Every structure is written in structure tokens, then in C-alpha cells.
Amino acid sequence: MRPVSANSSSGDLFKHAVLAVGSIFILLPFAVMIATSFKSPADIASGALRLFPTEYHGFANYAEALSAxxxxxxxxxxxxxxxxxxxxxxxxxxxxxxxxxxxxxxxxxxxxxxxxxxxxxxxxxxxxxxxxxxxxxxxxxxxxxxxxxxxxxxxxxxxxxxxxxxxxxxxxxxxxxxxxxxxxxxxxxxxxxxxxxxxxxxxxxxxxxxxxxxxxxxxxxxxxxxxxxxxxxxxxxAEVGYVFGPLMAAATIIIAPLVLTFLLAQRRFIEGITFTGMK
Amino acid sequence: MAEVQIRNVSKRFGTTTVLENASLTISKGEFVSLIGPSGCGKSTLLRIISGLEVQDTGQIVIGDRTVDDLRPSARNLAMVFQSYALYPHLNVASNIAMPLRMQRLNGFQRLPVIGRFLPGSATANDGIARQVRDAAEMLDISHLLERKPGQLSGGQRQRVAVGRALVRDPAAFLLDEPLSNLDAKLRVHMRTEIAQLHRRLKATFIYVTHDQVEAMTMSDRIAVMMDGDIIQVGTPDEVYDQPVDIRVAEFIGSPKINVVPVDIEAARGMAVLAGAASGVVTDPSAVSLGIRPEAITVSSSSGLAAGIVEHAENLGSEEYVQVRLDALPEIVITARAGHGTGWTRRIGSAAHVSFDGNRALAFDSAGRRVACRAYAPRHVGGKAVANG
CATH class of the missing domain: 1.10.3720.10 (MetI-like)
Incomplete structure (x- = not known):
């Protein structure tokens, strides 16, 4: 039994590693988008790879996105x-x-x-x-x-x-x-x-x-x-030129309904699959 | 409930003829089984009665009305399907209520939420709910009314399907192999329940099955179908004892009837089985004899034909012994032996079989049954005649 379980756990590890790399690849742009939407223009212009903003500028970006x-x-x-x-x-x-x-x-x-x-x-x-x-x-x-x-x-x-x-x-x-x-x-x-x-x-x-x-x-x-x-x-x-902060905030806002819809639909989807009664 | 008449119904799918001029009258309150091997057209016939399939020629008459132009729902028939066919998204109560809702409520009254407040729908809904409760009580499924079909066992789903048929008080019940998805034990139980239900409702039942035990145990009459023809209609006893055709004889009865080839001795009309006079006088056209296992006696000492016990099955209440004949090695005779006769311990040993000449059936080369009788009352039993 032992070697089998060891094998399968290392196999699992491999599978998860591959999936993790894949999901990082797919999710990274989203993470950058959300992170940027909270950053100040100076922060964005610095070009450093940072996930968290040095200075919180989120409210201003989202307000700008919604008002401009x-x-x-x-x-x-x-x-x-x-x-x-x-x-x-x-x-x-x-x-x-x-x-x-x-x-x-x-x-x-x-x-x-x-x-x-x-x-x-x-x-x-x-x-x-x-x-x-x-x-x-x-x-x-x-x-x-x-x-x-x-x-x-x-x-x-x-x-x-x-x-x-x-x-x-x-x-x-x-x-x-x-x-x-x-x-x-x-x-x-x-x-x-x-x-x-x-x-x-x-x-x-x-x-x-x-x-x-x-x-x-x-x-x-x-x-x-x-x-x-x-x-x-x-x-x-728009006349302000490239303002990445508000732009990313706007992008986050328009994607949010899709993400929400998907999460809701996913639950429904699973319910749907257990929805059998014929056989 | 009503009488159902099938008049000269034919049906073709492309070039294959599924039904050829089938006629049958099912009396009011009668339980008739349509039985036959798969592909014999029995399900098609049932679907034509229901209106789900349209016949090429012929008529279906229910009561005194020809229903050929009516939609399935307008024929006032109820059908129970092999797969139960319950609505998976509705609970048991709504499943049973569906035919009544469709009958009694109009399109607006059936709308969710609003429908309930429209004039007339409250009374109708109350009536429907009461009938659903009554049906559920009758079938002992009252505690399941809120469940979805997916949460029920096979037997429970079966009852719900029967309940849905029951509530509409149909002119006739059509059942399409309703027990074949159940396990063996439950099938025996549901068999009894359906037969009791029929007695209680006194309704017309048309029951399609390929299982001859179901047909034999439940029916008032059996219609045996082969290759799109109804070849015999009769009570279970008639079909079993007096089959008109070798196919009927072989299909009805388990274990299967023994069929042995015979020559006819010209002088007396005696059927000769493997060189021995069988003790049965037949029509000269006969080519084979059919003998049910229970009409055969197997003995270790003497009999009409000798053979070797090839296999024996002990069912507890009785034993079935299979004997391969020495003179006709391609024939294995199945005989019923009594309880505790111990043939299972004698597999491979020699045995002799003989049979009751009064119970033999003779068939001609086309498989039709022809006359036969036991020979000369003075010589009782096959052996005496064979020696004389």
C-alpha cells in the first residue's frame, strides 16, 4: 500500500504544481489590473514590480473611473x-x-x-x-x-x-x-x-x-x-491621456459582473449536474 | 373505464412491417397482456392505442368512439412507462398532479404565483390536491409527496408513475413493461400490487411485457404477438395448455417446452420418437411433439427413451433434470422431478424419460398445432405400447 500512496501523492503534487503554474499565468494579469487600480500615478510610473501600492490611491481611481x-x-x-x-x-x-x-x-x-x-x-x-x-x-x-x-x-x-x-x-x-x-x-x-x-x-x-x-x-x-x-x-x-489607475479601476468594474455571474452560475451548474431523476 | 378495440391495425417503419392487420378487443375492466419477444410489435401497438404513434391503416376504438384523430391526451388514457418518465424537476405531488392540472386549469391558471389568484383556480387546485393525496394514500407514498424523483428508489418511482396514471381516472391504463427496471424481488411484489390495484379499480388494463411470468400471473387474457401478428389470444390456461402455434408453446412456460421430432407410422398414426412408439396418435402432418417439463417423468430404471443426465437444478420445491437422449443426441429433454428427488447428485448417470400422452402437443412443419391424443385407452402409458 505504501509505495502506491507515496506515488499517488507525488503524482498529486506534480498535478497541482502544473495547475498552479497555469493558474498564475492566467491570473497574473488580473492581479496586476486590480493592483494597478489601487496605485497612484507616481507608483505606476515608477515601473517597479510591486503587488501592493506604496500609497493607497484606490478611492481616487475608482471615483475617477465612475465620474470621467x-x-x-x-x-x-x-x-x-x-x-x-x-x-x-x-x-x-x-x-x-x-x-x-x-x-x-x-x-x-x-x-x-x-x-x-x-x-x-x-x-x-x-x-x-x-x-x-x-x-x-x-x-x-x-x-x-x-x-x-x-x-x-x-x-x-x-x-x-x-x-x-x-x-x-x-x-x-x-x-x-x-x-x-x-x-x-x-x-x-x-x-x-x-x-x-x-x-x-x-x-x-x-x-x-x-x-x-x-x-x-x-x-x-x-x-x-x-x-x-x-x-x-x-x-x-479621453483628454487626460493615459491614466492607468482609473483605467484599471474601470476595467475591474466592468469585469466584476462577469466574475459574479460566473460564480453564481457555477453553483447552479453543480446543482444542475446533481439534478438527475430519470435513471 | 371502457372497452378498447383494435381493428385491423397495420404499421410500417420504412420497409419493415411492425404490425400486420392486428385486431383485438379488450373488454371493459379486463386485464390483457400483450406479450412477445422484443421486436414483435407489442410496444408499437400500445403506442398506437395511446396515440403517441399513428397507424398506417386500421382503427382504435375506445368505448364507442373512434379515437384515431384524437391527440394522446384527448383519448383519456393513462400510461406507465418502463423508465417511469417522471418530471425530474418536479416533486412527487406535482408529478402526480400534472395530468389533472393540464385537464382542469387553463393556461393562465397554470402560471406560477399569479395563476393561483385567478378566478376558479383555488377550487380546482383544492380538488387536485385532494385527489393527489388520495392517490398517494392508496399507493402508500404520502410521506414522499415533497421529494424529487431523484431522491426515490426504483419501487417508489414506480408507485409515483402509477399514481400519476391513477389520478386522471382514465378509460384504460396502458403499462409498457413497468416492472422491467426493478430488481427481481421487488418485481414479484409490484406484480401483486398491480394485480390488486386492477381488482380494486376494476379498470381496463393493457399491459405490455416480454416476461411470460408477469403475463401469466396477472392477466385475464394474454395476447401473444410474434413478428407483428397477434397469433393467439386466450386465458393464461388456454395459452399454456392449448397453444395454437409452436412459437406460442415455446414462448410461454418456463422452463421451455420440450420439442422433439417424430415420424408418423402410417398404419395407426402413431408418432414414433427415436425409433420407439410414443403412445401418441397424431394427425399425419405432425412433425414434432411438444411436451411440458411437468408432463415428463424421469426414472433411473425404465422409460420410453434412454439418455444421460446432463444437468439438474434444485429449486428447493422441485428439481429440473436435463437428459440428453441416446438416440437423438442433439435433443436435451427437461423434466420436472419432485421435491428432494436428488437428481443433482446423479449428473452423468443414465436415466429414462417417458411422458403423459394426454398432455402432448403435436405441430406440423409450419409450426401450427395439429390434433393428437394418447393412443388406445387399453394400453395406458407409453412403455406398454412401445413394447406391444
Missing amino acids: TPLLRYMANGVIVTASIFALQLLVALPCAYALAKLKWRGRDTVFGLILFCLLIPPHAVAIPVYVLFYWLGILDSYTSLILPWTISVFGIFLMRQFFKTVPDDLIDAARMDGISEFGIVWRVMLPTALPAVTAFGIFSIIAHWNDYFWPLIVLSSEDYYTPPLGVATFRT
Whole structure:
């Protein structure tokens, strides 16, 4: 027994060491960002590698971040846009995924193949045609222009379809016997059953669109609709020049909701996984 | 509850025919099992009755109404599934209440929170809650009403599934192999419970199973299905003692019926088994005899055919002895011997088998049953005839 346990503990040590190095690599920029947000301009300009500020300047940086630009407004825009995108994506993806996974119809596999094909089209490739289309529709520079292109998430349809495939047919038949309509089955049976997958998809979707810089930059011209990444960008070019302290404070503020969402979703995710009752 | 009629139902999936012109009438309050090997179409037939599958031709009539155009929920049938199919996110009470909520509340009344305050929903909800409690009490699951299906054992989930079927007071209960996910002991217990439930409710039950013991023990009548055909419908005794077809004879009964090839002696119509007159007179078209293990006597001293004891199983109450015949080495005969006969200690020794001619069944080359009877009442027993 002894050599085995010694082996496995040294193996564990190795695994943890690798993970620790990896996590340092990933977390270090964040640590630097947060540390910088508390430092004074002199501290930052000194160029020394220090985690803790010599002089606490946090309040001033955060106050500056919140007052120099309407950061809260940008964040509210971000919430409106990402929440609408995710809600509409679910509204489209769940019925589609249900039809693709559980209903029998002619051409289903072809349609699914086309959907998979759409996964290959990068959004940047169609950005210009969509821009022109929105120009003709006259909806540039609006919430609609930020939300509409993302409402159909091919990835979401694919992910939900794969999950729905694992839901037993008997459950759907039982729902039909009980008198639940097909749409009712999607929302009242499949959605609660697929909560872990919905959560996973939500994490992807919210992070992608909260952090999206490319599309808002193209369609927006008025600052009223700016999303957080654009807001931070305006910060850098504001008349004060490069002020890293407030800039990092702003970056910390706009990342905070993502971190919070993720932590909350993570708990839900684990709950979701223990959510079995079929087998 | 109501009568259920299946009229000339056919169903094809692509090029495979799953059901071919199946007809069956299940009377009001009757317990009928659809039994057959997997792929025989029994589950498809049940799904067609329920409306989950649509037949290509033929009709389903429930009571006096043709229901072919009705959605599953509108047929007022309840179904219990093999995997129980409980809603994993709802607790037991909500699972049982679901069909009633769908029947009695409209879309707005079913909304969470607000729905409760809409006119009429309070009375309806009270009625539903009462019925759920009654059903739970009947099935002895009252203490589980707040739990989620994931927190229940297989037997408890089974009861919840039955409860969900029970509350809607259906025209008929459809059960699709409801016991096959349970362990052996629980299966025997639930068998009794379902049979008792049927007696108490006096409702029409249609029960699909591949387990002939379940079908034999619970049913008023059994419909044996093979390759998309209902080949025999009858009481358990009829199906067991008077099978119309060799496939029925082989499927029903455990251990399986013994089938031995025979030649027919032209003069008397006597079936000749391995060179010895069997004592059974059959129709000239017969090619084989089927004899149940309990109609066979195995003896160490004398009998119709000699062989070697190849294996013996002691079940406590009885023993099953397998004898490989000397004259037909490809045939192993299974015989039932009494309690404490000790054949397990005599594996490898010589034995003789004989059988009760009155209980033999004869089959022709197509597997259909043909007439047969024990020969001449003056010569009782196979051995006397064989010697004479």
C-alpha cells in the first residue's frame, strides 16, 4: 500500500504544481489590473514590480473611473444587450434544438448539417453585409443593431440539441399523455431538465457579448449605446491621456459582473449536474 | 373505464412491417397482456392505442368512439412507462398532479404565483390536491409527496408513475413493461400490487411485457404477438395448455417446452420418437411433439427413451433434470422431478424419460398445432405400447 500512496501523492503534487503554474499565468494579469487600480500615478510610473501600492490611491481611481465617463450607463447598456441576446437566443435555440433532437420530420438531418455548416462562418465575414442591411433598415446605432445579429446562436442550437438527445423519449411521451403541448414540452419539460446545459451556454453567451468590442464599434456612433468594452476604450483616449489607475479601476468594474455571474452560475451548474431523476 | 378495440391495425417503419392487420378487443375492466419477444410489435401497438404513434391503416376504438384523430391526451388514457418518465424537476405531488392540472386549469391558471389568484383556480387546485393525496394514500407514498424523483428508489418511482396514471381516472391504463427496471424481488411484489390495484379499480388494463411470468400471473387474457401478428389470444390456461402455434408453446412456460421430432407410422398414426412408439396418435402432418417439463417423468430404471443426465437444478420445491437422449443426441429433454428427488447428485448417470400422452402437443412443419391424443385407452402409458 505504501509505495502506491507515496506515488499517488507525488503524482498529486506534480498535478497541482502544473495547475498552479497555469493558474498564475492566467491570473497574473488580473492581479496586476486590480493592483494597478489601487496605485497612484507616481507608483505606476515608477515601473517597479510591486503587488501592493506604496500609497493607497484606490478611492481616487475608482471615483475617477465612475465620474470621467458614464461607466454605469455603459454597464447598464451591457446588461440590457447581453440579457436580451441570451433571452432571445434561448427563445430560438430551445424550440429548434427540440425539433432537431426529438421530432421526426423529412429533411431533419440535412437541416442539422446546414446548421453545423453555419458554425464554420466567422461572424466577421458577414459583418459588412449585415452592416449594409441594417443601414437599409435604418436601425444602425441602436440597441436593436447590437442585439439582432446574435439572436440565432448556431452554437446554442447545437449544444442544446446534443443535450436534448440525452433526454429519454419516455419523458416527452409522458408529457404528451398528460396533455402538454409541444411548445409546452419545450418550456416546461425540456428547459428545466436541460438547466445545466442552459447554464453552460449562458456562460459562453454572456461572456462573449459582454466582452464584444468588434460589433458595437462598427454599428454604434453615439455614446448613449456604448457597451462596457467601448466605454473603457473611450477612457483611454479621453483628454487626460493615459491614466492607468482609473483605467484599471474601470476595467475591474466592468469585469466584476462577469466574475459574479460566473460564480453564481457555477453553483447552479453543480446543482444542475446533481439534478438527475430519470435513471 | 371502457372497452378498447383494435381493428385491423397495420404499421410500417420504412420497409419493415411492425404490425400486420392486428385486431383485438379488450373488454371493459379486463386485464390483457400483450406479450412477445422484443421486436414483435407489442410496444408499437400500445403506442398506437395511446396515440403517441399513428397507424398506417386500421382503427382504435375506445368505448364507442373512434379515437384515431384524437391527440394522446384527448383519448383519456393513462400510461406507465418502463423508465417511469417522471418530471425530474418536479416533486412527487406535482408529478402526480400534472395530468389533472393540464385537464382542469387553463393556461393562465397554470402560471406560477399569479395563476393561483385567478378566478376558479383555488377550487380546482383544492380538488387536485385532494385527489393527489388520495392517490398517494392508496399507493402508500404520502410521506414522499415533497421529494424529487431523484431522491426515490426504483419501487417508489414506480408507485409515483402509477399514481400519476391513477389520478386522471382514465378509460384504460396502458403499462409498457413497468416492472422491467426493478430488481427481481421487488418485481414479484409490484406484480401483486398491480394485480390488486386492477381488482380494486376494476379498470381496463393493457399491459405490455416480454416476461411470460408477469403475463401469466396477472392477466385475464394474454395476447401473444410474434413478428407483428397477434397469433393467439386466450386465458393464461388456454395459452399454456392449448397453444395454437409452436412459437406460442415455446414462448410461454418456463422452463421451455420440450420439442422433439417424430415420424408418423402410417398404419395407426402413431408418432414414433427415436425409433420407439410414443403412445401418441397424431394427425399425419405432425412433425414434432411438444411436451411440458411437468408432463415428463424421469426414472433411473425404465422409460420410453434412454439418455444421460446432463444437468439438474434444485429449486428447493422441485428439481429440473436435463437428459440428453441416446438416440437423438442433439435433443436435451427437461423434466420436472419432485421435491428432494436428488437428481443433482446423479449428473452423468443414465436415466429414462417417458411422458403423459394426454398432455402432448403435436405441430406440423409450419409450426401450427395439429390434433393428437394418447393412443388406445387399453394400453395406458407409453412403455406398454412401445413394447406391444
